[in-house]
Amino acid sequence: MRAIQRCGNRIHVRLAMGCGMAAICGTFCAHAQNLQLREDQVADSTDIPTIIVTAQRRNENVQDVPIAVSAVTGQQLEMAGITNTLDIGRAVPSLIVTQTAGYVLPRIRGVGNSVVGAGYEGGVATYVDGVYLAAAPAGLLSLNNIEQIEVLKGPQGTLFGRNATGGLVSIITRDPSSMPGGSVELSYGDYQTASSDAYLTHGLGEMAAVDFAGHVSAQGQGYGTNRYNGRDVNRTDNDTSLRSSVIVRPTENTKIRLTLDYEQNKGSVYGAVRLAPGTSTIFPQTPFQNAWDVDSDVQPFNQYKGGGVTARIEQNLGFAQLTSITAYRESDNVVVFDGDGTATPGVGLYEGQRDYQRSEEINLASTSSSRFKWVGGLYYFSASSGYDPSQVTLSGFLQPQTPFGSISVLDNYGIERTQSVAGYGQATASLTDQTNLTLGLRYTSEKHSLDVFETIDIAGGPSGLPMPPFPHESKSFSDPTWRLSLDHRFSPELMVYASYNRGFKSGGFNPQVPTDPAYDPEKLDAYEIGFKSDVLSRRLRLNAAAFYYRYADLQVAKFTGQLTSYYNGAAARIYGLDTDFEARATANLTFTGGLTLLHDRFTNFPDAIFAIQIPGGLDNEIRSADGNRLPQTADFTATINADYHVPTNFGQAGLNLSYGYNSGYFSQPDNILHQPSYSTLAATLRAEFTNRVTISLWGRNLTNAKIAQTLAAGSFNSIVSYAPPLTYGATVSASF
Helix, strand or coil, rough: CHHHHCCCHHHHCCCCHHHHHHHHHHHHHHHHHCCCCCCCCCCCCCCCCCCCECCCCEEEHHHHCCCEEEEEEEEHHHCCCEEEEHHHHHHCCCCEEEEEEEEEEEECEEEEECCCCCCCCCEEEEEEECCEEECCCHCCCCCCCEEEEEEEECCCCCCCCCCCEEEEEEEECCCCCCCEEEEEEEECCCCCCCCCEEEEEEEEEEEEEEEEEEEEECCCCCEECCCCCEEEEEEEEEEEEEEEEEEEECCCCCEEEEEEEEEEEECCCCCCCCCCCCCCCCCCCCCCCCCCCEEECCCCEEEEEEEEHHHHHHHEECCEEEEEEEEEEEEEEEEEECCCCCCCCCCCEEEEEEEEEEEEEEEEECCCCCCCEEEEEEEEEEEEEEEEEEEEEECHHCCCCCCEEEEEEEEEECCEEEEEEEEEEEEEEEEECCCEEEEEEEEEEEEEEECEEEEEECCCCCEEECCCCCCEEEEEEEEEEEEEEEEEEEEEEEEEEEEEEEEEEEEEEEEECCCCEECEEEEEEEEEEEEHHHHHEEEEEEEEEEEEEEEEEEEEEECCCCCEEEEEEEEEEEEEEEEEEEEECCCEEEEEEEEEEEEEEECCCCCEEEEEEEEEEEEEECCCECCCCCCCCEEEEEEEEEEEEEECECCCCCCEEEEEEEEECCCCCCCCEEEEEEEEEEEEEEEEECCCCCEEEEECCCCCCCCCEEEEEECCCEEECCCCCCCCEEEEEEEE
């Protein structure tokens, strides 16, 4: 194991849903009109502040945008103890984020993906400062220097159209300021976990400013132990995230921002897998006392290094703003884990993946004050994603036989390359002073190509023997996507909208299994009606949306031996309701949260792979999954956050509580492996002193919920890994 060693049909939305939303909207309309404030009324300290989002590629009040958007500020993230992208779902109930082998797997309203591998891009897109992150390992980010995170729900078929079938997570960092300032933060928690964060910003003359943000953390003790060798597992040895931006304003109408970022993560978290509860294996196993322990002959290991550079130029032309976003990114990810999850030598996996991407986007957007608002642009994307290598090490009876002997190691060096171009445009016309019609269209054309070569090692014999070459393959995909919406403002406090969106996620190849045919694109038609309201004298903000999805040609995964194949296997429908709210009970007490209700089913999936759990392992069978639930999709999720602060003699004291509930979900289309329902609770008690020093005591996952991250059937048994357990600690921070 040398690499381990070297580390359209018409769809009618259900009448009940439509009538229900109409009734809700009507009630709120009447109530809002009764509570309407005069425009010249001065807001008091209990007013909910205005939130500005960029969901339509311009700065707009979230209450004016006819899209379901959840926005979480950097301060709210800090209060809730949300420190990385895996935690964001704790603030947005319609978003579930898990990971498998270091690949982030986000889902919004049941739409996302459970496929992992080089070249595969998910159905929920992640953007940082307007730059799309194609590589799934790059989406596992530590969060620092965050201004705001916006979660756009539903397919973004026009303005963020590339592979945003389920929606997108847009991470926005702070701009440098010409006023000197910054902050320093030091934390220490259980499991010997120490972290530090720093932010500095300063002006560079009259036309420029620069900032620097850094995060470094290390965990001295793992959450669990590998019983095979006594070494720690589920430990982050080092997590470093650095970001620096320079803003130059050569003229009043020109803004140039150059950003460089780098992230490094090393540990034994993403490879720490074990036998899933309730399943069995032919290999000897003893009961686990700690969910974060493993018993593996392969010591888990993960290491990620990645970063990039972004140049953003904004030019005010008077009638419109011209924006150019140029970016280059690359990453190197390695995950080592035991494919069978047991102490008996069986399957060892080394996944080394290299990714490169270049992108350029130019868009022209009208001013926000224009009665006829429009935006149009061109987008170019180029990427290379491949294995370096993907290695399978086999032991004993699992070794395939050849005329030359038993294969002990298979190395795959597959690379998928992508070239994508798109043009898009969206316009909003005011039909009346209160009614707007929005039309958007995008056309995307992509070409994917595949090059693969493989080598094998013979047990007790030669190594690095080349396999017969695979022919070069290529395939093109192109499709239009669109958006149609109508919104009407009944009063300054209530807006109602209806929309129809088409989403598209490109097809591609599987570099790990080059004999697989190319898989086809996914398509999703989304119908939505919703309202946005500020009522009770602007002390309550309640936004809700009912939606119906028709989902076709879902890309799913299946195991073939020790490898994973991709195929299009299903059609599905999803419908439900999601809400977000914010309430100012008093000037000192704020509640935020939301809930999502979903009904999801496969409607046509005759050839699904079922991993039937049997004594000693599992039996893979082909059956119909019609009527089954979609993976990682819960019937009901909810969050509620309470923040209370009071003035004191020394400054201010506060308490933040964040509670989340998930009703549970299945991990695969066969609906066999199941994550039970769970609740999480995070708390932060803080004292803010007048000298701008803050001391906090915090706890996360105080319920010690066992939340599966990886939960999958392998080649002959099923494995699981878990998110962090209960943790607690203290933080001291100072701003200046």
